[in-house]
Amino acid sequence: MSENQQKTMVQEVPLTDDMFERIGTEGLSGEDIGKQSLTYWADVWRRFRSNKMAILGLILLIAVICLLFIGPTLSGKDYQFIDASIKNTPPNSEYWFGTDDMGRDLFTRVCVGGRVSIYIGLCCTLVMFVIGSLLGALAGLKGGIVDDLIMRLCELIGNLPYLIIVVILSMVMGRSMFSLVFAMSLTAWVGTTRMVRGQILQIKEQDYVQAAKALGADTGRIIIKHLLPNTLGIIMVDVTMSVPGFIFSESFLSYIGLGIRPPETSWGALASAGQQQLMFYPYQLFFPCLLIVITILSFHLIGDGLSDALDPKLRQ
Amino acid sequence: MAEKEVLIEVKDLKKYFNVGKKAVLKAVDGVNFKIYKGETLGLVGESGCGKTTCGKTVMGLYEATGGQVIFDGVDIHSLHKKEKKEFTKRAQIIFQDPYSSLNPRMTVEDIIGEGIDIHGLYKGEERRQRIHQLLEMVGLNKEHALRFPHEFSGGQRQRIGIARALAIEPEFIVCDEPISALDVSIQAQVVNLLIKLQKELGLTYLFIAHDLSMVKHISDRVGVMYLGSMVEFADSDELYSKPLHPYTKALMSAIPIPDPKAEKEKKRIPIEGEIPSPINPKPGCRFAARCKYATEACKQTTPELTEVLPGHFVACHRVKEVNALGL
């Protein structure tokens, strides 16, 4: 050893001999990883929670839904009860949202109509989700001719003018809630199918799916353990973002007279009725529209929050 | 030397992919080799040479277009569903990318336990014990069992992948570029672990990599692939000290040596151009287009892999002239 060649620099603090005792990697395994972190969904929830707008959306949505269900009990009125003596009463302490041109309590009607609107929105989304993810998963997983057939079907249906289908269907099947849900979801699953297929195609190529195959896993196990958990996030965003779309479509169809038939009602039907009275009784249009806007907004806020929470990389 | 027992025999293995009208990508085109019990067979080559496809076809992850993979006397591509599941218990694979090879939604315990669950080997407390034992075997500890993959570094993830493969006590493991994505100091950890496990458990490896010095380090015998075919095959020391195929020579001389003096003295055999596309390859020797020794004959007929020296196989028409050997 040739210490003479080493020009160690001058020290400020005296270094004691015991400081130079060798300890090697003692007390350190070298395999330490950070403290227990959250599970994926807990982490998503944490990020979602920290998003104020998303939480606002969630609160709004819960408030609206509560209102729809307890509203009629609160007001104590029947939504079909006609009383010609009080028609077109402006909002007051008795009739919170006023009454319509047949003297029915508008508040109760908005609540009951809202149930129908949200119910239709959820039903359509459910149908869309089930058909879309099944066909998408099938196309992505099987590939080949199955994939080709499904994709061609998507193109075919995606290119049909949706309004014409609804008109034809409501003519053939009559105007009912069922035919409305059927008509709207008939065309809506195309987007979900494409999205799920794309996701599955991507995940299918991941090594962990191949590893599962190499371990002898059958297709069912691969779908349940690997493909579904990894597509669920994106599907959830798609679902939350679709509900308002359906509510909007339903309103629109009811508004132009293709939707719910009286005496049943929905937000769209109420808005349509209110529009005729717009010049003299604007509140009849205002309240159903307000509820539509709040509901759609809250779904969008939640959807945005979810997609941010699910993909933190996008936010950075 | 005692007669070695053949574990796997690959006969004229072919794997083609259809990539469009009349375009066929011949990823693996007629490869033959044997793997003996307890040895490590290295497979090297540049990207696109078909080494990974070859490994995955041997594992049965890809359907073979032609040829056979005989594992312990049975062609694995003729197996029925149930027998195939039995086969997966005996042969496993370790992947290249430590990030995409672990399902991000599963805990380490479930990742490692997947094989145990599929084959119903252990349940409940026994299963946990086994998983803890496996974690220890790869140098992690049981506190890691309930964590998720994203909490681990690349090297640690790779070891989780190894534990997953070991969980069902296979005899044979395909290591598909297990160290390419890792840092230098971590590569050594993983390679040491693989060698240790082989000694302890008597494993047989098919080790696929493009890092020639690492392949040499871990393998008993090495095969060099070029555009879907095997060009040279020999004991690893022999191959590295006496490469015979023009491509192997060029490849060996291109390996950068971490030693400045040796690097200055080294004479590199230059190789022109780049690997041609494996889509609709021309007949004849695949290397002919870039080979300075190529003749008309090389462009017409495909050379067979023949034993030039004992245990040393070369697929080259002009191997004698090129090496001026008195063969």
Add this chain to the structure above:
Amino acid sequence: MSEKILEVKDLNVSFHTYAGTSHAVRGIDFHLNQGETLAIVGESGCGKTVTSKAIMGLLPTPQTQIKKDGDSAILFHGENLLNYTEKQMTHIRGSKISMIFQDPMTSLNPTMKIGNQIMESILIHQKISKKEAEKQALEMLELVKIPNAAQRMKQYPFEFSGGMRQRAMIAVALACKPEILIADEPTTALDVTIQAQIMDLIGELQKELNMAVILVTHDLGVVASVADRIQVMYAGKIIERGTVDEIFYHPTHPYTRALLSSVPKIHTSNKETLYSLKGTPPDLINPPVGCSFAPRCEYGMKICRQKYPEITQFSDSQQCSCWLHHPKADVSGLPEEIFKRG
């Protein structure tokens, strides 16, 4: 000794991330001489790429913080690049200092013809006609040995193979004959035979244009053949530097030695246990007190975990930050080459 054209003083770079502030580069000093090749070696996350991007002024602005007060400076011909405005940097980038990246596919514009990309680089920095620029672009493509250069000018990046793309990127980078070329892992994505071709090409062009090259890599093999000097980075600090021979034959830092001995040698026997380090590099959000390598160092002493080691100078070119070279250190059982001098 030749002239210093680049001098980096007390460079500190930190990133604001989701989990906290990550101190990617923690006070490094180095210089680059005219015409030489300096290799910055280290594992992923050690700060080598961040250092090179800091020189180029290519770090993303809102998230990154570079220390500018005190002695901190990046001096290019005596001018502090840290004080340059974005507009001033545009004049430096591509014309005086150029950079090539690991992945040629993402650093070439896929919608632009190769020829136009080289011409663009020329036209930004030189006041010449388009025709003249086209001529120069063609010369560049010939210089990087792309066959059928005239035809290739009119092709798009996807029509090029990996090696050809890397050549094209070098042509873009060198179009204005820069004084410094920063090559960030230029061959990592390439196969060995192509890697050899590209390294040869960089070497030839360096001589021809009398450039200085900063080679950022983790591959010690590549470094051995082309570098003049090497500096080894670990956890955002330079822990050792020296000439190629000094580093390869007399590494003085245990980490350098570990890096060198964890690579298998072609001539050593098979299946021997490779030297391997335990554990992984530290988290730079909370870098350890003292020497950042201490938790993985088998010769670690108590002091290593308390105080960052001072620099020990071994020769004009070689220096190292390690407590083992302190006179009081316990050196028993240490590998000899750490102390043996040439």
